[in-house]
Amino acid sequence: MSVRVTVWNENVHEREDPAVAERYPDGIHGTIASSLEADGYVVETATLQEPEHGLSESVLDETDVLVWWSHCANDEVSDDVATRVVDAVHGGTGFVPLHSGKNSKPFTQLMGTTCNIKYRHGGETERVWVVDPGHPIANGLDEYFEIPATEMYGEPYDIPEPDRTVFVSWFEGGEVFRSGVCYRRGRGRIFAFRPGHEEYPIFYQDEVQRVISNAVAWAAPNEGATVNWGNVESVESLDE
Amino acid sequence: MSVRVTVWNENVHEREDPAVAERYPDGIHGTIASSLEADGYVVETATLQEPEHGLSESVLDETDVLVWWSHCANDEVSDDVATRVVDAVHGGTGFVPLHSGKNSKPFTQLMGTTCNIKYRHGGETERVWVVDPGHPIANGLDEYFEIPATEMYGEPYDIPEPDRTVFVSWFEGGEVFRSGVCYRRGRGRIFAFRPGHEEYPIFYQDEVQRVISNAVAWAAPNEGATVNWGNVESVESLDE
Amino acid sequence: MSVRVTVWNENVHEREDPAVAERYPDGIHGTIASSLEADGYVVETATLQEPEHGLSESVLDETDVLVWWSHCANDEVSDDVATRVVDAVHGGTGFVPLHSGKNSKPFTQLMGTTCNIKYRHGGETERVWVVDPGHPIANGLDEYFEIPATEMYGEPYDIPEPDRTVFVSWFEGGEVFRSGVCYRRGRGRIFAFRPGHEEYPIFYQDEVQRVISNAVAWAAPNEGATVNWGNVESVESLDE
Amino acid sequence: MSVRVTVWNENVHEREDPAVAERYPDGIHGTIASSLEADGYVVETATLQEPEHGLSESVLDETDVLVWWSHCANDEVSDDVATRVVDAVHGGTGFVPLHSGKNSKPFTQLMGTTCNIKYRHGGETERVWVVDPGHPIANGLDEYFEIPATEMYGEPYDIPEPDRTVFVSWFEGGEVFRSGVCYRRGRGRIFAFRPGHEEYPIFYQDEVQRVISNAVAWAAPNEGATVNWGNVESVESLDE
Numbered sequence: 001m002s003v004r005v006t007v008w009n010e011n012v013h014e015r016e017d018p019a020v021a022e023r024y025p026d027g028i029h030g031t032i033a034s035s036l037e038a039d040g041y042v043v044e045t046a047t048l049q050e051p052e053h054g055l056s057e058s059v060l061d062e063t064d065v066l067v068w069w070s071h072c073a074n075d076e077v078s079d080d081v082a083t084r085v086v087d088a089v090h091g092g093t094g095f096v097p098l099h100s101g102k103n104s105k106p107f108t109q110l111m112g113t114t115c116n117i118k119y120r121h122g123g124e125t126e127r128v129w130v131v132d133p134g135h136p137i138a139n140g141l142d143e144y145f146e147i148p149a150t151e152m153y154g155e156p157y158d159i160p161e162p163d164r165t166v167f168v169s170w171f172e173g174g175e176v177f178r179s180g181v182c183y184r185r186g187r188g189r190i191f192a193f194r195p196g197h198e199e200y201p202i203f204y205q206d207e208v209q210r211v212i213s214n215a216v217a218w219a220a221p222n223e224g225a226t227v228n229w230g231n232v233e234s235v236e237s238l239d240e
Numbered sequence: 241m242s243v244r245v246t247v248w249n250e251n252v253h254e255r256e257d258p259a260v261a262e263r264y265p266d267g268i269h270g271t272i273a274s275s276l277e278a279d280g281y282v283v284e285t286a287t288l289q290e291p292e293h294g295l296s297e298s299v300l301d302e303t304d305v306l307v308w309w310s311h312c313a314n315d316e317v318s319d320d321v322a323t324r325v326v327d328a329v330h331g332g333t334g335f336v337p338l339h340s341g342k343n344s345k346p347f348t349q350l351m352g353t354t355c356n357i358k359y360r361h362g363g364e365t366e367r368v369w370v371v372d373p374g375h376p377i378a379n380g381l382d383e384y385f386e387i388p389a390t391e392m393y394g395e396p397y398d399i400p401e402p403d404r405t406v407f408v409s410w411f412e413g414g415e416v417f418r419s420g421v422c423y424r425r426g427r428g429r430i431f432a433f434r435p436g437h438e439e440y441p442i443f444y445q446d447e448v449q450r451v452i453s454n455a456v457a458w459a460a461p462n463e464g465a466t467v468n469w470g471n472v473e474s475v476e477s478l479d480e
Numbered sequence: 481m482s483v484r485v486t487v488w489n490e491n492v493h494e495r496e497d498p499a500v501a502e503r504y505p506d507g508i509h510g511t512i513a514s515s516l517e518a519d520g521y522v523v524e525t526a527t528l529q530e531p532e533h534g535l536s537e538s539v540l541d542e543t544d545v546l547v548w549w550s551h552c553a554n555d556e557v558s559d560d561v562a563t564r565v566v567d568a569v570h571g572g573t574g575f576v577p578l579h580s581g582k583n584s585k586p587f588t589q590l591m592g593t594t595c596n597i598k599y600r601h602g603g604e605t606e607r608v609w610v611v612d613p614g615h616p617i618a619n620g621l622d623e624y625f626e627i628p629a630t631e632m633y634g635e636p637y638d639i640p641e642p643d644r645t646v647f648v649s650w651f652e653g654g655e656v657f658r659s660g661v662c663y664r665r666g667r668g669r670i671f672a673f674r675p676g677h678e679e680y681p682i683f684y685q686d687e688v689q690r691v692i693s694n695a696v697a698w699a700a701p702n703e704g705a706t707v708n709w710g711n712v713e714s715v716e717s718l719d720e
Numbered sequence: 721m722s723v724r725v726t727v728w729n730e731n732v733h734e735r736e737d738p739a740v741a742e743r744y745p746d747g748i749h750g751t752i753a754s755s756l757e758a759d760g761y762v763v764e765t766a767t768l769q770e771p772e773h774g775l776s777e778s779v780l781d782e783t784d785v786l787v788w789w790s791h792c793a794n795d796e797v798s799d800d801v802a803t804r805v806v807d808a809v810h811g812g813t814g815f816v817p818l819h820s821g822k823n824s825k826p827f828t829q830l831m832g833t834t835c836n837i838k839y840r841h842g843g844e845t846e847r848v849w850v851v852d853p854g855h856p857i858a859n860g861l862d863e864y865f866e867i868p869a870t871e872m873y874g875e876p877y878d879i880p881e882p883d884r885t886v887f888v889s890w891f892e893g894g895e896v897f898r899s900g901v902c903y904r905r906g907r908g909r910i911f912a913f914r915p916g917h918e919e920y921p922i923f924y925q926d927e928v929q930r931v932i933s934n935a936v937a938w939a940a941p942n943e944g945a946t947v948n949w950g951n952v953e954s955v956e957s958l959d960e
Contacts, residue, residue, distance in 0.1 A: 570833065570834060594810060598948060598950060598952045600951065602954075602958060640880070640903070640904070653954030653955060707876055709837060710838060711840065713840070714894055
């Protein structure tokens with residue numbers, strides 16, 4: 001049964017900046033969605049401007065993995081929708097925040113930290129090294145791939161110690177960054193992936209598309225075990 | 241230099257339930273504070289009923305480790321104070337939630353999960369096993385200690401995979417529970433300790449006092465390294 | 481493509497103890513193999529008594545996941561074969577030690593610890609609680625399952641802090657144990673599962689068979705990324 | 721009570737290579753020992769050439785933390801002494817392997833992995849970034865420090881996912897490396913620190929000395945809890 005993906009985008013730069021609109025005529029969400037459809041996923045898109053940001057209960061109920069791009073409008077996401085996304089992740093929905101999606105309400109709420117970084121605009125080279133070559137999110141990659149021009153993110157990245165660190169980036173300007181990190185919260189798998197600044201055609205790059213596709217496969221929910229929370233009777237007899 | 245501890249208590253049961261008031265005439269906070277003072281810590285107390293719940297900026301600025309007991313009034317803690325505590329932990333303040341402090345706003349916000357459990361009242365036996373005998377929070381303990389009568393907490397405990405699990409409890413009624421778990425969020429160390437129901441004199445028990453004292457020592461902040469976040473110049477020359 | 485499993489058994493109790501032989505007429509390996517075949521895996525078996533213990537290079541090359549039962553003959557496994565198994569795990573072969581397989585040379589070498597425990601014979605009840613209900617190894621389980629009579633294993637279990645703890649057991653005699661723990665070493669996934677003493681028909685139990693089957697699916701290797709180790713040329717120009 | 725440190729060095733380059741002998745006239749161990757003594761530790765040294773490599777039972781019994789430098793002679797360490805060191809770490813002795821100490825028998829046996837890397841000689845710049853500024857091993861550091869000329873180590877570094885990653889290095893030639901990683905095995909704390917090639921005066925550098933000193937303080941043993949392993953009586957009554 002196919003994994004159902006919702007690609008969410010704040011979709012602001014594409015509407016306000018002609019250069020971004022030209023680069024991503026279908027929006028960053030459209031480019032990512034096309035790439036995932038080509039890999040056989042069932043893909044929908046949703047954006048900030050739609051009612052409930054396109055993330056109604058029914059949309060989330062039919063989403064196995066939520067891919068999330070955001071940047072300048074993280075604060076415009078309503079608290080209700082952010083909470084709904086967090087609840088969905090707790091229930092098993094995979095969550096793949098891209099680039100500044102690390103500053104989104106759902107991601108920071110799931111992490112419990114500031115997710116602060118250092119950054120720099122300027123279009124320098126990034127070399128993304130695979131530090132966990134056995135991880136399924138690295139499937140099919142060489143030992144590194146390069147992004148010819150990008151915004152820099154630098155350490156310290158204020159996140160909880162990751163369950164697994166898959167990628168560490170080298171930047172031309174002298175910094176390093178944990179560019180691909182894995183977590184679980186409740187039943188949901190989370191993979192935060194650094195690349196993807198809107199000023200560059202990064203989401204057309206083969207390796208970036210492959211990582212996102214691998215991450216969706218990895219983050220898809222599984223059945224798991226049943227759970228009973230709350231007030232319970234004892235299993236063993238307690239009469240004495 | 242002595243570690244400065246603030247023991248916070250919602251202080252509701254002690255004021256509303258005569259049996260609890262008789263058991264803890266100085267409040268649960270008072271009992272814990274006395275025990276920590278005897279170990280050489282500099283201790284203050286604070287309660288829900290005080291202005292800003294007794295946790296003003298200046299109080300938190302002078303707190304190295306915040307010990308937190310709460311149960312029925314978790315929702316009455318203001319969002320502002322909860323955020324202030326979370327920010328303090330990110331900055332390095334140690335945080336030791338006891339018993340239902342696991343449901344407090346600061347702890348759940350730091351974890352990013354529901355922290356759900358199963359539970360049962362009835363006064364059964366709990367045997368707290370040390371599963372990490374090399375951990376400093378286990379200093380001076382035997383391989384287990386027993387709480388003769390307590391409320392039960394049972395798995396699954398909906399928390400992120402702990403950095404370290406120090407204690408796992410066995411319950412007479414047939415359940416198990418990860419009763420002592422360690423995390424870091426930002427610069428702050430967190431230790432959530434299960435025992436401590438208000439219906440029993442648990443905070444007078446030697447082993448419980450010792451664990452809390454050990455946890456305070458473990459959670460005390462250290463200097464660490466300096467950090468620069470935000471927009472930065474490159475270290476390497478990027479002129480081309 | 482089907483996952484290829486090799487079920488290895490020291491196969492000593494079955495040959496020396498008539499009660500065990502009657503309980504497991506095809507050997508513990510035979511019982512486990514039948515159960516896995518019924519789930520669609522391609523299964524072979526191997527035992528201590530075969531040349532190279534049935535674990536030649538070519539057998540390991542064609543093994544995706546190695547299930548391992550051992551108890552009284554852990555020391556009789558040759559160092560060469562143990563090293564071969566460790567190397568295979570580093571290269572991606574899944575490894576599922578059962579019961580006293582925790583004391584096997586490959587497992588202790590992969591862990592780097594003593595793997596010591598406490599234990600007791602006597603046929604008491606074990607209740608295996610799912611503490612990580614979102615984990616794929618818990619797929620299809622209720623919140624716990626019981627083993628009516630078994631040998632006890634008790635904490636502290638001297639292992640590295642697990643990547644994930646899936647099961648924690650409650651024992652009638654008063655102990656607890658982390659009965660299902662996950663690790664990765666190199667490219668290989670490892671799941672150590674406690675139940676399975678030879679004196680009881682535990683490997684005929686539905687839940688036990690299901691856990692082993694889930695563990696095999698979870699531990700199967702994936703493609704991953706390419707790796708280059710050793711002396712390398714620089715990526716960036718270093719001429720100056 | 722002062723922490724007792726033993727600084728172990730294979731001491732081969734210093735005896736065979738005049739340039740190294742001139743750089744480290746008291747041996748690398750002597751330079752490190754002087755620096756640690758200046759910080760108030762009680763320090764002894766030991767080398768490969770001494771009987772039992774200077775690591776007799778009685779020496780290890782009186783060692784709180786073992787700092788270890790090795791490179792070309794890792795295979796010349798006897799299996800007996802390697803096992804003795806591993807046992808000491810299990811019992812609580814801190815272990816701080818420096819540079820190619822990552823290939824030493826004790827470290828690889830404690831990790832259970834190959835500890836493979838890529839490397840390059842040539843004297844390029846390394847910038848060691850603090851990625852965990854709240855860690856005590858980072859006490860007193862700026863956000864990074866530079867080593868002007870060194871051997872490169874590059875990812876993937878085949879180690880278990882670290883308990884904490886404190887440092888990540890950027891190399892002029894384009895690689896990255898997890899240069900400071902923390903583990904626990906049994907009661908013992910382990911910190912593997914990358915810098916320190918014999919061809920450069922790295923162990924005279926302030927930041928490197930500070931990291932080693934911090935690591936010794938962090939790795940010093942604590943009391944912990946008592947442990948009973950082996951065959952035990954039940955805590956609860958099992959008569960029926």
